[in-house]
Amino acid sequence: MADEKKPKQTRGWLRVVITIVCCILALVGGGMVFQALASLKEKPQQSEVEEKVYKVDVFKTEQIPLGEVISGFGTSRAYREVVLSAEVGGRVVEKHPSLKPGANVVASQVEVDSQGRTRSTTPSLPLVRIDPETYKQRVVQASGRIAEIDAELKVLAEQEANNERLIKKAAADVEVYQSEYQRIEDLGKRGVISKTELTTARLELERYKQSVLNLDNETRLFPVRQLQLERKRATAVSDLETAQLDLARTEIRPPFSGALSEVMVEVGQNLRPGDPLVKLLDLDVIEVPVPLALGDYEKVAALLKAGDNPTVTLARNTTSPGQWTGIIERVSPQADESTRTVEVYIRVENADQPIPLLPGTFVNARIQGPVIPSAIAIPRDCITDGTVYVADDGRAVKRRIVRGQTLQSLVLIDEGLEAGDQVILTNLDILDDRAKVDVQQIRTLADELELMEVPLVVPKVAEQERVPQDGASQ
Structure with a gap:
């Protein structure tokens, strides 16, 4: 019995071995067939990796004189304003037929003879007559x-x-x-x-x-x-x-020609010396006091000291075009302790204005300040950590600069740039030094100024044309 079991066990192990060998041979044969088929397939051509090109807009620098414009705010007032009061007492027996607010009155015409004596050639009508x-x-x-x-x-x-x-x-x-x-x-x-x-x-x-x-x-x-x-x-x-x-003095006459803003007297009224009668304004000349910071005041004072009365454009607000023009006539001799500002006084001749400037008008004053010679100005948004990218021969070249004065959205460059450099404006967050760039649009200083509602500087050559329409610094 034992001898019969032994051949059966041997045949079982043999079948297992044969099965394993057949599997191995099948795997090896499949691999050889796959390799043979793979060797028949053509290898794909390998393409070279192309360098990325960034499309950018640039700002072309110019080295030109720039006229700075200083901005301020003020309320206009009559250059001459007086409240006429009774100098003697008595009852009012007559008043001018046009003695109403808004009426214009004319003063006496005065001539000076060869000996320096004055005489009235055309007496004016009395505004008020007191019982004489x-x-x-x-x-x-x-x-x-x-x-x-x-x-x-x-x-x-x-x-x-x-x-x-x-x-x-x-x-x-x-x-x-x-x-x-x-x-x-x-x-x-x-x-x-x-x-x-x-x-x-x-x-x-x-x-x-x-x-x-x-x-x-x-x-x-x-x-x-x-x-x-x-x-x-x-x-x-x-x-x-x-x-x-x-x-x-029983006849109250206007000391100068002007307009009545207030009337405070009636016929039959008993007056005492000092009682106010009318308020008279001279609308031919208007004055606008404008407080300036000490730095701006120093610039204006330097121009006045040199004999130059800076011209001023006045507008209703910071975004509206200029409507009136004038000059700075004088400056205050002292600063305001509470605001740390100094007032400058602008004189406006209404005869030269298309529309008269009325007293009490709040205006934005745009003062032509000093000229900055040979200035290079660029948009301040293109500066990152004291550096800019300059498009040079199709490459973005990183360049360190020295910043100067900031004028609204522009920055004056003291060192690092020359006239004609193309400063990159866009894609600054993804650019690297020596990256390849493709210039799409070239902007200039004139383009930047056109984008501003109130330009801070004006090119010297265009100063006379632009200032009446444009604006000033904050």
Whole structure:
């Protein structure tokens, strides 16, 4: 039995071995067939890896003089503005027929003669007339006092002349009686006349001498009396001038031609000195105070010191075109402690404007500042960590720059760029140094300025054309 089982076991292992060998042979044969088939297939051609080209826009630099424009804000006001008040008291008996807000009034026309004296050639109509009767009476009274004093001075002069004649006569009488007294005295010595008669003659001589002395003393008082009368007359003349001035002040006339902005008086109203009557504005010249930062003020002050009054364009706001023009006339002598600004004053001649600038208008002032010579300006968005990419012979070349003054969206370059360089504007986030680029669009400074609603700088050559329409720095 044991011998019969042994051949069966041997045949089982044999079948397993054969099966494994057949599988191995099948795998090997399949692999050889795959390799044979693969060797029959043509190998694909390998293509070279192409370098990526970036399409970019560039800014072409220019080295030209640039005129800086300084911006500020202010509220216009009349160059001359006055509130006319009553200078004398009284009842209003008449007022100008056009005495209403908005009415224009004309001042007297004044001429200056060859000797420098002024005179009114075309008197203006009074705006308000106060009852003048009281002041007329004061003029009459003062004139009467002057006439009385003049009469007294005339009488005094006659008295002085008469007194001089009396002195001469009295002196002659003294000389005559002196001779008579000598004769009487000789008679007394010879005993011809009594002592009583001699004494009477001596007293008569003394009376003549006293008369001369009294007349002389009275003559010495004439200059004092004349001085007193002259002082009284001077006081009376002053009173007359004051009365005449007060009489003239009963008619309130405009000191200059202009427009009425307020009227505060009516006929029949009783006025006291100092009561306001009307507010008068001179609209021919308008002034605009504009506060500037200290840095901007220094630029304007330097131009004024050099004798250049900077021109100014005024607009309704920062984005609107310029509507009025003027010049900076003067600057404040001190800075404002709270705002740390200094006011400059712009003068606007309304006669030169297409539309008058009215007082109280809030405006944006665009002041032509100093000229920056040989400036290179580029958009500030193309600068990354102090470097820019420049398109050079189809490559993006990274270049370090030195930044200067920032003017709105532009930056002045002190070092690192030259005129004609093409500074890359787009795809800056994916560019590398020496990357290949393809320039699509070339922009210039003029294109950048056109994009700004309020340009900060203007090319010097185009300054006169652009400033009235463009704008200023913030």
